[in-house]
Amino acid sequence: xxxxxxxxxxxxxxxxxxxxxxxxxxxxxxxxxxxxxxxxxxxxxxxxxxxxxxxxxxxxxxxxxxxxxxxxxxxxxxxxxxxxxxxxxxxxxxxxxxxxxxxxxxxxxxxxxxxxxxxxxxxxxxxxxxxxxxxxxxxxxxxxxxxxxxxxxxxxxxxxxxxxxxxxxxxxxxxxxxxxxxxxxxxxxxxxxxxxxxxxxxxxxxxxxxxxxxxxxxxxxxxxxxxxxxxxxxxxxxxxxxxxxxxxxxxxxxxxxxxxxxxxxxxxxxxxxxxxxxxxxxxxxxxxxxxxxxxxxxxxxxxxxxxxxxxxxxxxxxxxxxxxxxxxxxxxxxxxxxxxxxxxxxxxxxxxx
Amino acid sequence: xxxxxxxxxxxxxxxxxxxxxxxxxxxxxxxxxxxxxxxxxxxxxxxxxxxxxxxxxxxxxxxxxxxxxxxxxxxxxxxxxxxxxxxxxxxxxxxxxxxxxxxxxxxxxxxxxxxxxxxxxxxxxxxxxxxxxxxxxxxxxxxxxxxxxxxxxxxxxxxxxxxxxxxxxxxxxxxxxxxxxxxxxxxxxxxxxxxxxxxxxxxxxxxxxxxxxxxxxxxxxxxxxxxxxxxxxxxxxxxxxxxxxxxxxxxxxxxxxxxxxxxxxxxxxxxxxxxxxxxxxxxxxxxxxxxxxxxxxxxxxxxxxxxxxxxxxxxxxxxxxxx
Amino acid sequence: xxxxxxxxxxxxxxxxxxxxxxxxxxxxxxxxxxxxxxxxxxxxxxxxxxxxxxxxxxxxxxxxxxxxxxxxxxxxxxxxxxxxxxxxxxxxxxxxxxxxxxxxxxxxxxxxxxxxxxxxxxxxxxxxxxxxxxxxxxxxxxxxxxxxxxxxxxxxxxxxxxxxxxxxxxxxxxxxxxxxxxxxxxxxxxxxxxxxxxxxxxxxxxxxxxxxxxxxxxxxxxxxxxxxxxxxxxxxxxxxxxxxxxxxxxxxxxxxxxxxxxxxxxxxxxxxxxxxxxxxxxxxxxxxxxxxxxxxxxxxxxxxxxxxxxxxxxxxxx
Ligand SMILES: Nc1ncnc2c1ncn2[C@@H]1O[C@H](COP(=O)(O)OP(=O)(O)O)[C@@H](O)[C@H]1O
Ligand code: SF4
Ligand SMILES: [Mg+2]
Numbered sequence: 001x002x003x004x005x006x007x008x009x010x011x012x013x014x015x016x017x018x019x020x021x022x023x024x025x026x027x028x029x030x031x032x033x034x035x036x037x038x039x040x041x042x043x044x045x046x047x048x049x050x051x052x053x054x055x056x057x058x059x060x061x062x063x064x065x066x067x068x069x070x071x072x073x074x075x076x077x078x079x080x081x082x083x084x085x086x087x088x089x090x091x092x093x094x095x096x097x098x099x100x101x102x103x104x105x106x107x108x109x110x111x112x113x114x115x116x117x118x119x120x121x122x123x124x125x126x127x128x129x130x131x132x133x134x135x136x137x138x139x140x141x142x143x144x145x146x147x148x149x150x151x152x153x154x155x156x157x158x159x160x161x162x163x164x165x166x167x168x169x170x171x172x173x174x175x176x177x178x179x180x181x182x183x184x185x186x187x188x189x190x191x192x193x194x195x196x197x198x199x200x201x202x203x204x205x206x207x208x209x210x211x212x213x214x215x216x217x218x219x220x221x222x223x224x225x226x227x228x229x230x231x232x233x234x235x236x237x238x239x240x241x242x243x244x245x246x247x248x249x250x251x252x253x254x255x256x257x258x259x260x261x262x263x264x265x266x267x268x269x270x271x272x273x274x275x276x277x278x279x280x281x282x283x284x285x286x287x288x289x290x291x292x293x294x295x296x297x298x299x300x301x302x303x304x305x306x307x308x309x310x311x312x313x314x315x316x317x318x319x320x321x322x323x324x325x326x327x328x329x330x331x332x333x334x335x336x337x338x339x340x341x342x343x344x345x346x347x348x349x350x351x352x353x
Numbered sequence: 354x355x356x357x358x359x360x361x362x363x364x365x366x367x368x369x370x371x372x373x374x375x376x377x378x379x380x381x382x383x384x385x386x387x388x389x390x391x392x393x394x395x396x397x398x399x400x401x402x403x404x405x406x407x408x409x410x411x412x413x414x415x416x417x418x419x420x421x422x423x424x425x426x427x428x429x430x431x432x433x434x435x436x437x438x439x440x441x442x443x444x445x446x447x448x449x450x451x452x453x454x455x456x457x458x459x460x461x462x463x464x465x466x467x468x469x470x471x472x473x474x475x476x477x478x479x480x481x482x483x484x485x486x487x488x489x490x491x492x493x494x495x496x497x498x499x500x501x502x503x504x505x506x507x508x509x510x511x512x513x514x515x516x517x518x519x520x521x522x523x524x525x526x527x528x529x530x531x532x533x534x535x536x537x538x539x540x541x542x543x544x545x546x547x548x549x550x551x552x553x554x555x556x557x558x559x560x561x562x563x564x565x566x567x568x569x570x571x572x573x574x575x576x577x578x579x580x581x582x583x584x585x586x587x588x589x590x591x592x593x594x595x596x597x598x599x600x601x602x603x604x605x606x607x608x609x610x611x612x613x614x615x616x617x618x619x620x621x622x623x624x625x626x627x628x629x630x631x632x633x634x635x636x637x638x639x640x641x642x643x644x645x646x647x648x649x650x651x652x653x654x655x656x657x658x659x660x661x662x663x664x665x666x667x668x669x670x671x672x673x674x675x676x
Numbered sequence: 677x678x679x680x681x682x683x684x685x686x687x688x689x690x691x692x693x694x695x696x697x698x699x700x701x702x703x704x705x706x707x708x709x710x711x712x713x714x715x716x717x718x719x720x721x722x723x724x725x726x727x728x729x730x731x732x733x734x735x736x737x738x739x740x741x742x743x744x745x746x747x748x749x750x751x752x753x754x755x756x757x758x759x760x761x762x763x764x765x766x767x768x769x770x771x772x773x774x775x776x777x778x779x780x781x782x783x784x785x786x787x788x789x790x791x792x793x794x795x796x797x798x799x800x801x802x803x804x805x806x807x808x809x810x811x812x813x814x815x816x817x818x819x820x821x822x823x824x825x826x827x828x829x830x831x832x833x834x835x836x837x838x839x840x841x842x843x844x845x846x847x848x849x850x851x852x853x854x855x856x857x858x859x860x861x862x863x864x865x866x867x868x869x870x871x872x873x874x875x876x877x878x879x880x881x882x883x884x885x886x887x888x889x890x891x892x893x894x895x896x897x898x899x900x901x902x903x904x905x906x907x908x909x910x911x912x913x914x915x916x917x918x919x920x921x922x923x924x925x926x927x928x929x930x931x932x933x934x935x936x937x938x939x940x941x942x943x944x945x946x947x948x949x950x951x952x953x954x955x956x957x958x959x960x961x962x963x964x965x966x967x968x969x970x971x972x973x974x975x976x977x978x979x980x981x982x983x984x985x986x987x988x989x990x991x992x993x994x
Contacts, residue, residue, distance in 0.1 A: 058572055083578070091575030098573075103566040107665060108588045118574045153664040169574065371825045376837075383841040494913065494965035496920050496937070499958030502944050506951040600827070607830030611921055615944070625833055626925050629840035637837050641829060648828045 004031040004072075005209050006055070006177055011069035013047075013054050015281075022281040024050040024064065026233040032177065032226075037203060037210040039224035039241075041217060041256065045278045047233040048213045052179045055211070056096050057086045073177070092122040095170035099182040101163035105154035111138075112150030115169045122173050137168040140205075141198060160191035164198070171202060178203075179211045184219065196223055217256050221245055229253045232279055232289040239315035249317040251294045288320065296321060357666060361656045365649045372645040373425070377418050380634050425642065431635035440639045443624065448643070450520060451609055451620035457536060458543035459605065466548050467594070470555025474563060475582060485552045492549020497608060501542045501615035508538060518617035539616040546608060554597050559590040592663050599655030602648045715978040722974020728967035736783040745774035747781040748932040756949060766956060769939075770946055778934045779956055785935040786916045786964060789850060793915035794908045796854035801861025802904065808862065809869025810891075816866070823859045831856045832921065839927045849928055853915050861907050868900040902979045909972035913965040920961050936961050 011028045014021040025047045032038045040048050053059040055071055057078060071078040073094065078086070090096075098104045106114060115137060116130035125133070131150065138146035141164040154162055163183060170178060180199065184192040200223055203210050214220055220227055221241065228238040229252060237250040248254045255274035276293040279285055285292050291301040300320050309322045405411050412420075424431070430440035473482040509517040515538055516522060521531045562568065563586055571585040572578075610622030617623070621640055628636040660666040716722050735742065744763055751772035758767045766775040808816040826834070838852045881891050922928035923937030931938070936957035943954035 056573060058569060061569070061572060087575050087577055089575070090573055096573040098566060098570065100566055104570045106567040106571065106585055106589070108592075108663060109585075117576070122575060155665050166570070169570070368821070368824045368828055371821055372829060375825055379837065379841060490966060490969065491962075494917075494969055495962050496917055496924070496940070496958055498921065498924050499940055499954070499961065502940065502947065502954045503958070505944075506947050506954065510948060510951065603828065603830040607832035610830075610832055610836070611924070614925060625836060626927075629836045629925075629927060632840055634841070637840060641833055641837060644830055644833060645828050648830075652828070 005034045005074070006032040006211075007070075007072045008051075008055070009070045009072070011051065011054060011071065012067040013050050013059060013064050014067045015064050017282065019282045021065070021067070023067070024233055024281060025054065027069070028230070028233075028235055030228055030235065030238070032209045032211060034176075034209055035203065035207050036225040037200075037212055037223050038226045038228070039220040040211065040213045040228050040230055041220050042215060042230035043256075043274075043278050044215055046230045048215075048230055049181055051230070052096065052181050052211060052213055055179060056090055056094060057081065057083065058090075058096075088122075091118045091170070091175075092173045093175055094177050094179070095173070095175035096179040096181065097163075097166045097170045097183050100186050101159055101166050102154065102186075104166050105162055107154055110151055110153055111157070111165050115150070115165070115172050118169065119172055133172055134168070137172045138165070140202070141165075141168045141171075142194075143168070159187055160194065163187060163191075163195055167195075167198065167202070171206065171208075174206055175208060177209050177211065179213070181213045182215070183212070185215070192219075199223065217260050221260075229256065232284060233281070234289065234318065235316075236290065236318045237316070239311075240313075243311075243313070243315040247315070249311065249315070249322050250290075250319045251296055251321070252290050255293075357660060358657065361653060365653055369642075369645060369649055373422060373642060374418070376638050376641050377421060380638055381414065383634060430639040433633050433636060435631065435633070440635050444621070444636065444639055444643070447619055447621045447624045450618065451606075451613070451622060453532075454536070454539055454543070454613070454618055454620060455605060455609055458540045459547060461540065462544045462547035462551055463598075465544075466551030467555045470552045470557075471559050471582065471587065471590070473552070473556045474559035477560070482556070485556065488545070489549045489553045492546055497542055497546050498611045498615045500545065501538065501612060504538050504541060505615070518615075520619055535616075539612050539618055542612050542615075543608065547605070550601065551594075551598075554594055555590070558593045559586060561593075562586045562590045565589070588662060592659065595655050595658050595662065599652045602651040603644070606644050606647060712975075712978040716974050719974045719977065721970045722978070725967040725970030725974065728963060729971060732783050732964055732967075733787060735780055736787050739780040739784055743774075743777035743780045745777040747773060747778040747934050749773060756946070758950060758952075767950065767953070769942060769950075769953065775939075775953060775956065778939055779936070779960060782934050782936045782939060782957065783960065783964075785846075785929055785933065786919060786961070789853070789919040790912040790916040790964075790968070792850045793853045793857065793918075794911040796850065797858040797911060798861050798904060798908045800854060801858035802865050802900075804858065805862035805865025805867075805900075806869060809866035810873065812870075812873075819862065823862065826856060826859055832918070835918065835922060836925070836927055839922065844927055844930050846929065846933070849919065849922065853918055857911060857914065857918075860911075861904055864903050864907060865900045868903075872899060906972055906976045906979070909968060909975060913968040913972070916961065916965055916968070 008028060008030045011025055012023055013025040014023045016022075028047075028051055030038065030040075040051065042048055050059060050064060053062060054064070054066055055078065057066075059066065060083065066079050069079065073089070078089075081089075105111070112131055112134050115134035116127065119125050119130035119133045120127060123130075123133075135146045135150050138149060143149050143161065143164055149157070149161075149165075154165070157165065163186075167183075178199075183199070184195050187195060196219065199210060199212070202208075210223075212220070212223060224241045226239070227241055227244045228235045229244070229250065230236070231252050237244060237248070237253045244253060245257070248257055252274070255272070258272040259274065274293055279289065279292070285302075287303045288294070288297070288301040288306050291297040294301065298320065304320075306318045306320045306323075308316050308318050310316050311322065402411075428441065430444065432439055433443070469481070469485060473479070473485050476482060505517055508515045516535050518535075520535050521527045522535070525531050563582075567589075568581060568586055571581045576585065606622075609620060610626055612618065613620040613623035614626050621643070625637065625640045628640075744765075749772075751768075753772065754768055755770055755772035756768060760767070763774075766779070768774055769778075804819050808819045834856055835852055838855075839849070842848055842852075919928055919935065920937030920940070923935045924941045926941060929935040929938050939957040940954060943950075943957065947954055
């Protein structure tokens, strides 16, 4: 295993509220490697955005506090850095793009201005040179006639075009890590595929690591090298795309997989949906946070929080069912029949979606 | 851009036309009506009839309206009832005096309020923010003329620091040194009134913007906070402020009437009040229309500024967003 | 209070009976109103405002019994008495009228003007807004141009002009103030109507053959009720200030009736001899208007708590 570029250790992030401090992210750890795509998957509200904003230390501006944990980037702990120090990293070595491309761009400045701004600031280039870089970058993200587009305002561009601009803005300084928080959620399906393709291609060209955040397992299957599944602030399962898709061990992961259209072999069946809703942070269930929604939940699940189990070669699961299971391939005998039905062949089939 | 502006101009002309219609109708419903305005007082009944005929006052009301409008456009506002003085002669000097007073107060309040509101938006519920909230509450609930009287009692009568009223001290040269001390109290009163509203606007408008996605984008790009606030946020925050400033103009002009009355400032507002007591309708009509023109011009100016600050406006005129 | 569907947000479609023109189920509305009421009670400023307003209402109602003197009684022998002159607690004015008694009686005028103007202009505004929003087209254009006209003339000037033309009387004053302050409510109601016009339940009500008037009253107005109440509360303060201003200028309340604004204009003339005379009426106006505004804000945040949700606390670099 190569040295990780970005490593999060036991990150806990809270928001002060009337009920006390609500932990939106609870002891999350993950490792990102150079040139690889790491996918963070989970339903809306599971803490993915809070995790990513914490890495950028932008969570400070949303009223969140990093309560404990470390975020190592090139061996330096970002949690200990001041905002002044973070400013030098943000948009330069660490870049981030957001869900809503239209609202992510400032309506009163031209697209070119907004891209060039980062170049002028971080690389200390003059305006002319920065604009050249901006136009170059617009070309790289596949915007036709970039010289013309650069002089336009965001409202003059389509949603897909805006997201390309946002990507160009994030990548113009050639960052080492790109955090993409649901970059395709707000876009049409066809545009979605184009943007994912673009990210894949740019990753190779710029040799950066990508932290891709999505609630869509299908998207994760398409681009991820490594996957972490997040639920109510904790990572419940983690592994390579192969491990998680071929041998999902956490009931939540399984539920997410089953809700991908075409995942189950029988067509025409209603799309599966995990029963219930994600709990609010103020009323987190005791024991395993997933137990109210979990079909095979046992007595122990209600009382004790499961501890992480390494099923071998980095496939880690936080579920009591996996206790004692040595190998990822081995199914827990307790998994009920209905959860085992249908050969799990996710990985490859999903890719052909 | 040009189409947008032309459309707004057309709308303004329409509104102005309607204002003139309403004013005309109001005056015509007054006891005595227009005859009182235009006829030389003290004429015999016969002579009055002749003059009314000559002036067209015996013609149908719509025709009278058209003629009145025509006169207005030529700058003829009619004559006062009492001494038969041309209205323009007493009106025009007051306009400048009002503009001086309002201009200074408005400028001061904006210069204080906008930076203060911005500062408060970045430090919500801090000491400065709380004080601004107190000022806002007081400014909205306090009768401005009462505040003026209190200031007069304290600074003019008790401490004897500043002149009690008027624009210039009688018998002295009418220069800026004479003017300035007279300006202090009325400007203070007006500034506090405007400040109350503007700090609130600027704070809430800035807060609204600071929570927008593009602000987070700017921070994610590594922009220093100063640049985030003053470059990325401010320009967007100005958009609603400009609109509100335009909409508030009538309140601004109306407020002058009270302050001018308290401080005996020879402006349009005080003239309006005096002429109302004397039932000099021709002057009242002229001032009403003039203020409407000022307000509408101000709104037009706000529209232009708006279009300068917000690139999206230019397309709105052409109907919708380009793909 | 519990009968008013205060807790409804203007657009919460699910609280509306789909296609059923009958009255809404009461219990739910009541519980929401009750919740809003409880939230209101938890707001110290709003409660203080309510207490102060109630105090002034009681004073106004019982002025006749509380006031030690007839406010209009002129007694030149005891004129211009200073603060604390025996029975004349706050002294007397230049005509020997008891200032304290005049203050008490003036509260009647202020409150009556405030509440009546708010009531009448809400009535006018709701009517115009509802008709504009519901029928649209020419009717809408007509009323909206009217709003434009009223918004491009200083309303104080317009009030003065109308008072000059039609003369000053108490009822006229209220009418004139109401006629020039309905625009906010009209805009609000119209906006709600425009949004609601296309929604399913109105379509359904129409399909069921419910008359236009019934649709307006039963379905739409109740959806705009909450913001109207807030607007009306704030209008009370505005009307009190307007009355004071007009009376101060000599165009509002005329003697022998008395009002705080009129007392102020009197006091200004005698500020050299008795500066305190100007303090009391202004203070009364300030306190009443503050109280009403606090109540308005309190209602606002009680019926729409989402708006009051404290935004996240933010740190600015460190
Ligand atoms: N600024 C904030 N203040 C308070 N709570 C927040 C804030 N941002 C997020 N949260 C809470 O943190 C939890 C996780 O949110 P988020 O990370 O946005 O979820 P995801 O991105 O996975 O959809 C949610 O319960 C949300 O309510
Ligand atoms: S620990 Fe229990 S409740 Fe939690 S996911 Fe596993 S089986 Fe379900
Ligand atoms: Mg998110």
